[in-house]
Amino acid sequence: MLRASGPHCQRASCATPGAGDRCKRDWRTSMPYEVRPLLTSDLLEVTEIYNAACRARESTQGSRSWSIKEMNEFLLERRASFEAYTCVEKGSVVGWAAFTRLRGEDAEQTAEMSLFVQASFRRKGIGSALASTLLNRSNALNLHCIFAMAFKDMPHVVSFAERRCGFSIAGCLPEIFTHNGKHYDILVFERLIAPRSGDRVHRLR
Numbered sequence: 745m746l747r748a749s750g751p752h753c754q755r756a757s758c759a760t761p762g763a764g765d766r767c768k769r770d771w772r773t774s775m776p777y778e779v780r781p782l783l784t785s786d787l788l789e790v791t792e793i794y795n796a797a798c799r800a801r802e803s804t805q806g807s808r809s810w811s812i813k814e815m816n817e818f819l820l821e822r823r824a825s826f827e828a829y830t831c832v833e834k835g836s837v838v839g840w841a842a843f844t845r846l847r848g849e850d851a852e853q854t855a856e857m858s859l860f861v862q863a864s865f866r867r868k869g870i871g872s873a874l875a876s877t878l879l880n881r882s883n884a885l886n887l888h889c890i891f892a893m894a895f896k897d898m899p900h901v902v903s904f905a906e907r908r909c910g911f912s913i914a915g916c917l918p919e920i921f922t923h924n925g926k927h928y929d930i931l932v933f934e935r936l937i938a939p940r941s942g943d944r945v946h947r948l949r
Contacts, residue, residue: 777870779877782819782828782840789837790830791815793860800863801923804893804930818844826855826885829877831870838865841874843885853888857909875909882937889936895921896929911935 782790795809810818819825819842828842839862843855857878861871882890892911894901905911911933919927 777838777873778832779829779873780832782830782842784816784820786830786837786840787812787815787819790819790840793837793840793862796863797860801928802895802898803860804895804921807923826887827878827881829874831861831874833865838862839870839874841878843878843881843887843890853886855885855887855890857890857892859892871904872908879909879935883939887937889934891935892933893930894933896931902931905933909933909935 791810791812791814794803794815797803798805798807798809801807819828824845826843826845828840830837831839839860841857841859843857845851846854846856857875859871859874859878861874879890890911891914892905892909894905896902896916902913906913912935913931914934915932917930917932920930921928
């Protein structure tokens with residue numbers, strides 16, 4: 745699930761952030777945002793951002809709104825994420841991103857990437873900051889494969905996945921998503937993570 749800024753985010757002045765780092769809102773302003781690990785207290789706003797994306801047919805998970813309990817189970821409990829981050833402005837969550845786990849023992853080095861930004865804060869570099877923070881953690885989390893999904897008819901999201909996140913299109917699921925009587929194609933993106941020089945490759949048994 746990807747829903748972030750469009751091509752304009754490439755013009756944002758934003759250094760590669762880590763947890764707790766700050767990036768500028770836009771090259772035209774100096775108001776900072778903070779990217780930090782997701783807290784339990786963030787779940788209300790995280791859920792609201794996700795549900796707004798569902799209503800706008802932006803989430804490949806479906807169009808049904810989630811409860812805070814469901815989001816808690818998705819990110820923190822039943823399928824606890826590898827890691828999740830929020831982007832905060834003046835104490836309010838304006839975007840979030842997470843690596844979530846797949847079911848099954850043989851997918852321990854595979855994660856799905858989800859990223860959502862509040863509509864009024866898009867095209868300001870927030871999606872890039874969240875993606876950079878999360879993807880920079882791939883090696884530390886011992887991940888080998890990261891995948892994401894996005895609607896084919898949203899070229900700005902496709903461009904963001906390829907140009908800002910380094911994903912390649914691995915396949916297409918034709919007309920798999922139905923919304924208001926219409927059928928939509930979903931693209932599957934993949935990024936393989938190469939171990940950094942000097943890192944020991946862990947073999948799972």
